[in-house]
Amino acid sequence: MKALKDGDSIPERMLAAYLTDPMQIELRQIPVPQIRDDEVLIRVESxxxxxxxxxxxxxxxxxxxxxxxxxxxxxxxxxxxxxxGDGVHHLRVGDRVAVEPGVTCGRCPACKSGRYNLCPDVQFLATPPVDGAFAQYLAHRADFVYRIPDDMSFEQAALVEPFSVGLHALNRVRLQAGERVAIMGMGPVGLMCVIAAKMKGASEIVVGDVEPRRLDVALQMGATHAIHVGTQAVGEVVQDLFGGEGVDVGIETAGNPAALTSLFAMVRRGGRMGLVGMPPIAENTINVTQFVDDEIEMCGVFRYANTYPAGISLLRRIDTSSLITDAYPLSRVGEALERARTNKAGSIKVMVYPQR
Known part of the structure; x- marks a missing residue:
């Protein structure tokens, strides 16, 4: 096993923040994880x-x-x-890295077909019962760990995860350069869809949300039109913008049933729709007659697959500083979660720094 030359640099114990009950976070001292031959130990920075x-x-x-x-x-x-680990050859001690959080089996039909995000045996960080990264050190299988360039910050590298969702969503709906896209929900994933759509050459990027600040940031990130869905009828606005033609692609990221319904008033005949957000209810009513008559294609978007190398290469070019609105040390993870829960009007991405 290869490690830092100064063995004292890696302590035997570390701090980790545990969710013990709803709305209850407890900071604990636990052993630093041991790694297997196919794993690396990561000093978590962001x-x-x-x-x-x-x-x-x-x-x-x-x-x-x-x-x-x-x-x-x-x-x-x-x-x-x-x-x-002894079996790892593409990473070295000292490498700065981004972590893809879902470790898959590599053997099932989904993995073998390249759609490993659908692996039934995935071990995804912070999805019960798998512990996550609100800790000072993390052991992770090395083939899901990616070196980042020197000019990429740890904050940007952490954002590769939600950016991967945006990349995968646009890959699923086959967005082409020159097409128009509407994205509903300007949380971090929606904003990442905006960045990805701009990079893919979308000619018009329409966004909708109820929070003015998030709409402003979306415009900074490349959106061409922002709609306040609380005061404007999004379907009418889009039809007016494009002479009644609508957009080629619609993406829903908020898990809001009303937002999904609104996409049907925005997408042109023969258009495509991607559903990213998980709604609070399992079922939602759609206009099947319009769905069939307009021959609309609809697809689900679950996490991502094969996006991290491209995500790192693309996101390093983007100034993401306006997305990071709040910073907390590991000892204040509870406050960080509470901030994200209650300050949707002001907070976009809350960042935790385990080494502070």
Whole structure:
């Protein structure tokens, strides 16, 4: 096993923040993880607070995933390699890295077909019962760890995770250069869809949300039209913008049933729709007659696959500083989660720094 020359640089114990009950975070001293031959040990530098972290914090569950024992949250992470397993050859001690949080089996039909995000045996950080990255050190399988360039910050590297969702969404709906896209929901994933759509050459990027600040940031990131869905009829606005033709592609990121319904008033005949957001209810009513008559294609978007190398290469070019609105040390993870839960008007991406 390869490690730092100064063995004292890696302590035997570390701090980790556990969700013990809904709305209850407890800081604990636990052993630094041991690594297997195919793993690396990462000194965690930055962890973004995701909407799923907030949902587990508030409710203790997301659908069939239930927190049944104390759980470390956090999966949008980056850091520095400090130990390398004997079977790892593409990473070295000292490498700055981004972490893809879902470790898959590599053997099932989904993995073999390249759609490993659908692996039934995935071990995803901060998804019960797998502990996440709100800790000072993290052991992770090395083939899901990617070196980042020197000019990329740890914050940007942590944002590669939600950016991957945006890239995968646009790959799923086959967005082409010159097409028009509408994106509903300007949380971090929606904003990442904006960045990805601009990079893919979308000619018009229409965004919708209820929070003015998020709409302003979307315009900074490349959106061409912003619609306040609380005061404007999005379908009418889009039809007016484009002479009644609508957009080629619509993406829903907020998990809002009303937002999904609104896409049908925005997408042109023969257009495509991608559903990213998980709604609070399992079923939603759609206009099947319009769906059939307009020959609309609709697809689900679950996490991502084969996006991290491209995500690192693309996101390093973008100034993401306006997305990071709040910073907390590991000792204040509870406050970070509460901030993300209650300050949707002001906070976009809350970042936790485990080494502070």
């Amino acid at each position: 962890v973004g607070v995701c909407g799923s972290d907030v949902h587990y914090y508030e409710h203790g569950r997301i659908g069939r995933y239930v927190v049944e024992r104390p759980l470390i949250l956090g999966h949008e992470c980056a850091g520095t390699v400090v130990r390398v």
